[in-house]
Amino acid sequence: MIEALRKHHNDGRLYERRADTTVALLQLENLSQEQLVERAKIRAKTDPLYLSSECLLHHIRQSRRNNSDRFFESLFRVLLARVESAATLRSEIYRLPNGKVAITAFGTKVREYVVDRFMVRLMADRDGYDERLDYFEVNFAHAIAALRSTAKSKAVVEERRSQPLSANDDEEVSAEVEKATGTFDPFDVSRIDDENYRSRLLAAIKNLPEKERHVVALIFKEYPIESNDPDKPSICRLLGCVEKTVRNRRDRAFEKLKAALSEEEIDA
Incomplete structure (x- = not known):
């Protein structure tokens, strides 16, 4: 029954x-x-x-x-x-x-x-x-x-x-952010193969706001920000954003990743 x-x-x-x-x-x-x-x-x-x-x-x-x-x-x-x-x-x-x-x-x-x-x-x-x-x-x-x-x-x-209230995708990234980020590349080939660095990087990426995290993930997969080739997907096309928005999100994300990785290196 x-x-x-x-x-x-x-x-x-x-x-x-x-x-x-x-x-x-x-x-x-x-x-x-x-x-x-x-x-x-x-x-x-x-x-x-x-x-x-x-x-x-x-x-x-x-x-x-x-x-x-x-x-x-x-x-x-x-x-x-x-x-x-x-x-x-x-x-x-x-x-x-x-x-x-x-x-x-x-x-x-x-x-x-x-x-x-x-x-x-x-x-x-x-x-x-x-x-x-x-x-x-x-x-x-x-x-x-x-x-x-x-x-x-x-x-x-x-x-x-x-998310900070000032993180407006349509606003220009401040000079302070650009200066802090500089030429920082979180996926630098000279460091990305280091297991400890890669582990800390992935942990930092997970803590990014969703929109910034998506941009970083696509950059990591080597998608171009913009493309003139209609058959080649770009970050702008995949996320439905203009180039300025994608670059702003990237720069803000890179600034946070640089700060996070620097802090962890100091604490180590």
């Missing part, structure tokens, strides 16, 4: 799982815990034995009845990996010089928010019953997307608060 969900719509109706989810849950009723764990490990959604996240979550919630921590932990690891993947903004992923993939500070904030909020709901459900998880059994992808959207909005607000 599949336990009904408890959360109500505003009009009083109970939330109901989608028909395909209900059918799948009925088919899974006769499987052992070991068989369910093996099904959960299947990653390819095209595999006919793939366990949907709605079904996976249902069995995780039901595991509190069976008092089986081992079964819970096995399924939980799989579901957590799915939540982390769904919470990761692909636009905030970039590749490090060593070939490894990393995520920006903004993307990290969004992912951490989504995972944290989901975990709060799941732990509360383990202690009793948390109706906030019911919609995840109805439409898991949409529920995560809603958390992700909220996380993005909050991260944007925080980022705007952290």
Whole structure:
């Protein structure tokens, strides 16, 4: 017997799982815990034995009845990996010089928010019953997307608060900024191969405001600021900005990177 969900719509109706989810849950009723764990490990959604996240979550919630921590932990690891993947903004992923993939500070904030909020709901459900998880059994992808959207909005607000009021893209970069930056090139080939320097540089780039960080990332990938070739993408074209705006963002970013790297060298 599949336990009904408890959360109500505003009009009083109970939330109901989608028909395909209900059918799948009925088919899974006769499987052992070991068989369910093996099904959960299947990653390819095209595999006919793939366990949907709605079904996976249902069995995780039901595991509190069976008092089986081992079964819970096995399924939980799989579901957590799915939540982390769904919470990761692909636009905030970039590749490090060593070939490894990393995520920006903004993307990290969004992912951490989504995972944290989901975990709060799941732990509360383990202690009793948390109706906030019911919609995840109805439409898991949409529920995560809603958390992700909220996380993005909050991260944007925080980022705007952290940006100095004087950083206007349309204003000329001050002489002080130009003087401070000088001929500084954070991607100087004589230093970029040094693992310690590269690590400190990437950490400093992650702390830049979003707009400046995007410009720096594209410069690192050797995109030209402007291009007369319509088939050759430029930073201006990719970001939808005029050349002056891109150069202002670059100069401000380079000034901050120079200051950050200099401070770390002094502290070392």
